[in-house]
Amino acid sequence: MGSHHLLEALIRAEGSMAATVLAELGVSPDAIADKVDEIDADATTDATPQETAARKMELRVDGDEVHLVFRDEGTIGLTKAVQELTGGGPIRATGPLAGRFVPLWTQTNQLLMSLLQSLKPEGEAEGKDVGKAALLVRRVLHDRLRRRQPPADAS
Known part of the structure; x- marks a missing residue:
């Protein structure tokens, strides 16, 4: 607040x-x-x-899925690094x-x-x-x- x-x-x-x-x-x-x-x-x-x-975040419902969207550079960079280590697809x-x-x-x-x-x-x-x-x-x-x-x- x-x-x-x-x-x-x-x-x-x-x-x-x-x-x-x-x-x-x-x-x-x-x-x-x-x-x-x-x-x-x-x-x-x-x-x-x-x-x-x-x-910069967004939380929305799409059908029977909930999407949590991060748009900050730090989280995007970390996610890309983890994704690279886990094979490049969705984590x-x-x-x-x-x-x-x-x-x-x-x-x-x-x-x-x-x-x-x-x-x-x-x-x-x-x-x-x-x-x-x-x-x-x-x-x-x-x-x-x-x-x-x-x-x-x-x-």
């Missing part, structure tokens, strides 16, 4: 000192959201090298390599469960005692994801 998420959550914390100050300065939630979308997070101190690489979780894929499977499923929990509408979130700050951040993350999604194909 970056400082921009906190900033968007602060202005939405109705009645808070931060929201009041920002409103009195003439700053609106929409103005903050628009400016956050405009600025490249990778050009700020919020972005670690790992986050910059992760922003599969078979034989002696099967156990090496377990952490990837585990972490991917944990990530998906975490995303699912974070993106659920407020009333559906597990643990009804979720704090006000967590709800505000969840709302901001949900709004940002919605703003950043490309429009559905209208075909």
Whole structure:
């Protein structure tokens, strides 16, 4: 979570000192959201090298397969090196390599469960005692994801 998420959550914390100050300065939630979308997070101190690489990733479903796509140069280089050592074809979780894929499977499923929990509408979130700050951040993350999604194909 970056400082921009906190900033968007602060202005939405109705009645808070931060929201009041920002409103009195003439700053609106929409103005903050628009400016956050405009600025490249990778050009700020919020972005670690790992986050910059992760922003190039994509996770999608194609039929009955899930594709995890990495686009950063480091991962591409490492994958090519391993692929060369394993015969040049796809790297599969078979034989002696099967156990090496377990952490990837585990972490991917944990990530998906975490995303699912974070993106659920407020009333559906597990643990009804979720704090006000967590709800505000969840709302901001949900709004940002919605703003950043490309429009559905209208075909």
